[in-house]
Amino acid sequence: MIICSLKKTIIVYLLCCSVPLIAQPLKLVYENHVLKTTEGNNAAMNALLMPYRVQLTDSMHKVIGFALSGMIKKQPESALGNLVADALLLMSQKKFDTPVDAALLNYGSIRSFLPKGDITVERIYEIIPFDNTAVLLPITGELLQQILNRFSEKGGCLVAGIRFTIDAEKKAVSIVIGNKPLQPLQVYTIVMPDFLANGGDGFIELRQLKYDSKNYLIRDALLDFIKLQTELGKPIDYKTENRIIYANH
C-alpha cells in the first residue's frame, strides 16, 4: 500500500516536472489594521506636522470681516443663504469675466451659521466644508422652471438674481429673473456648484449640459466676497427679503 502510493506520488511529481508550472499557490493572511493614536503616536510625524498645524491654525483664526447680526440657515429663505448666493453671483461674474443671470445652490451647500461679530476664516470653512466649485451653465427658462420645481419640493434653495413663490402643490410659481418674468425659451447663464451640475441631489438632467469651470471654490467665493466688503468698509449685513416665499403664509 505504502509503496503503491509512493509510486503514485513519484509519477505525479515527474509529470509535474515535465510540464511548465503555470499556477503556483500563495497564502494570504489579511488584516484591516485600525489606526488609532491611542495605540501608536509617532513623535517624528507630529514634529513634521507641527509647523503646518501652527500655520493652519493662524490662517483659520484670521478675521476677514464683521457681521452686523447673527445669520442662520433656514427654508424657504435665510439671510445666510442670501449672503452665500450673492457672493457666488458677484464673485463668479468677476472670475469668469462675464454677466451671470442668477446663482442657484442646494440648501445643503451650507452647513453652519454665522454669528454676530468678527468673521474668521474657520467660520467660513464651517459654513461651507465642501470643496465644490462654481460652474457656469446655459439653461433654458423651461429647464430652470423644472429645477426650481424640484427645489420647491425640497422646501427651497439658495438664490441670487431670482425670486419665486412655492405654491401649495410645492411648485415654483411667479418666477422673476433679472426683474422680468421667466421666459421659457430664453437661455440664462446660471452659476451653481459643480455638485449640482454633475447631477447631484437628483438633478440628472443637468448632467447632459456642458459647463464652464475655473476651479473656483464656492467657499473661496464667499471668502473673497467678505474680504471685498471689508476692503470697501462695509460690514456684512444680510436679511431675508422675500426671494423665496411660501404661498398662503
Next chain:
Amino acid sequence: MLIINRRIFLKQSTRLASGFWAMNKATAFGPVTEEIKLTILHTNDVHGHLDPFPNDNSKMAGLGGVAARAAAIESIRSKTDNVLLFDAGDIFQGTPYFNFFKGEPDIKAMNAMGYNACTLGNHDFDAGMENLAFQLQQANFPAIVSNYDFTETPMDGKTIPYKIFHKQNMKIGVLGVGIELKGLVPKELYGKTKYLEPVAQANKTAALLKQQGCELVICLSHLGDWYYDNKISDAILAKESFGIDLVIGGHTHKLFEEPKMYKNKKGGDVIVHQAGWGGTHLGVLDYTILLKNKKKLVETHTVVIAKKTSE
C-alpha cells in the same frame, strides 16, 4: 508575425529546458523550495487627513492621522523584513491642509513613512497639474501610472509606467491604473492628458513585468472596485487580466471586510483589496510565497486567503 511567434516558441522552449534542468538538480540534491514572506501595506483615498478624525461621535471619530499610521508601519517593519507600502491615489483634497498647503505636508509625511509607490487619483489633480508635478518632485517614491499619457502637459516625465521591487530573492512588479478624468475632473485641470484604456495597458505592462521575471505583479488602481453598470472597475480589470496577482484599489472609498478574489483569463486567482478612506485603516496583506522553482516563470497563482487572527 511568424518570426515573433517562433521567437516566443524558442524562448518558451529554453525556459522549459532550463526549468527541467533545475528540477532534475532539485531531485538530485533535494528540493529547492524557498518560502518567502512578503507584507504589502496599503492606503487609498486619504484625502488630506493628516490628523485623526475629530471626536464627534461619528463612525470615524478619533481614527486615522499620520502619527498613528507611521507608528503602525514602524511596528510592522520592526517585525518583518520584506515590507512594501503603497497608496492607491486621492492623497490630496478633503481637509484645510490641502486648501492651504496643496499637498506638501502629505507628501512629506509619506516620505517619512517610507512609501514605496503611489498611483494617481482624480483628486490629485485638484490644484492643477503644475502643482501635482511640483509636489511629486518632492516625493521619495514614484507615482506609477500605466494608462495616462502626459505628453505636452506639466506632468510629462513625472510618473513612471511600472517599477520592479527586489525583496529577498523575489522580484515584485508594480503597475498603476488611473480612472478616466473626463467628466470627473474639470477639463482645465487635466488639459491634454490622454486616458488610455486601462485593461489593455495593464495587461501589456503586466506581461512586460512577467517577462522581466517578476514572481508577483501588483496593480495600484484608482478605477473603483465595482459599478452597477459596465464601467471599468477593479472587478472587470481582474477578470480581464492575464498576469496581475493583486489589485490595490481606491476611489470608491470601500473598506473591504475581506479581500475579493476573481479568476483571471488564465484561470488564476486575482486578489482585490481596498482600505476605506481618510487614512483610518492600513491594509495589511501578508503573503507567503513558495518559490518551488525560480527558473520557471510563474504565469498565475492560486491563493488561499485567511483572516489574521492574533499577533
